[in-house]
Amino acid sequence: MKHALSLALAALVLSGCASHKPEDFKGTWINQHAIDVASKGTSLRKALSENGPVLEWRIDVDQQKASLSNGFEAADGHLVADKNDWQVTFDAGQRESLSMDGQELVQAPGKLGGKQVFERSSAPSNTPLGGAFEKALYQGYLGGNWKIVEGPGQGNYAQFRDDGMVTGLPGPDRYALCLAGDCATMSGENDSLWLEREQRGSPWIFKRDGKTLEIFQAVNRAQPNEMPQLAAGERRWVLEKQ
Structure with a gap:
């Protein structure tokens, strides 16, 4: 009985950690880790290439839309829920998977590089796509x-x-x-x-x-x-x- 109870509690804890509401994904997310690495005083190019190439995500759950920026180009994708993850499909058929890990947005390894982690930005909602990352980078790096x-x-x-x-x-x-x-x-x-x-x-x-x-x-x-x-x-x- 104790063993069964322990398993039930463990399952409850794990499901609680993995479960996120759709609104948890909404907003602008920036690749703060790339900024932190660069701000230690290293090469900017190296920091971005090793921790990118995606620098910013903007997610609109209500409109089922997700946009990304690499600092030069932007792309809009269609957002579809997949259990606790979200799949973003772009016009060319490319797909990227997004999930939440605590308070961080995680992009799974795929065609756009390895695992990438993003933090929520407090930039105003009318900030142009890519602008939130750029502002944070300029503050942190220079x-x-x-x-x-x-x-x-x-x-x-x-x-x-x-x-x-x-x-x-x-x-x-x-x-x-x-x-x-x-x-x-x-x-x-x-x-x-x-x-x-x-x-x-x-x-x-x-x-x-x-x-x-x-x-x-x-x-x-x-x-x-x-x-x-x-x-x-x-x-x-x-x-x-x-």
């Missing part, structure tokens, strides 16, 4: 004060804001980190960002090592009729996070 220890403005402090504004760095007033797409293809294994002022700018190569950030001019090594292949040229700035 947030805070950066002292310019070499290059124009030496001795000053630069700040990279989560809205894409940069202050204290002589010249540019806006920036954007390259997450995926053509900019990633052109920069190869290098990390790159876009710096501009008054809507005129250019790509730069950067290297993050702990609290040190180096920014280099981007040199195109491709032939005129080829896709640009950007490499690090002359170093323009060295910044240290305070």
Whole structure:
């Protein structure tokens, strides 16, 4: 009798852990683990490739719709319940499986990489798809004060804001980190960002090592009729996070 009771209690506990209401899945979910890894001061490209490629999910259970972003492209899928999981089917027939593990959204291994874990975002509901992840990444990866220890403005402090504004760095007033797409293809294994002022700018190569950030001019090594292949040229700035 005791054995039967123990089994019944165990089954109850397990079913309680696995059961989630549909509304538990609703909202915007970001790949916070990729941000945390990158924020330790490592290569952004490496952190995203090893923990992505999906950076954000937006789930609308009422409309049976799930959208994802990889930082460059977005895709909308049809959401269908499957026991305690949800299946997302895209136009090309590709399927991805989503489930809840505690307070985290888990994407099962599939065509879009291995297991990926997402945390709920508190970004406003009108935030463009991919914007919640980008804002959190900018805060985690480049947030805070950066002292310019070499290059124009030496001795000053630069700040990279989560809205894409940069202050204290002589010249540019806006920036954007390259997450995926053509900019990633052109920069190869290098990390790159876009710096501009008054809507005129250019790509730069950067290297993050702990609290040190180096920014280099981007040199195109491709032939005129080829896709640009950007490499690090002359170093323009060295910044240290305070």
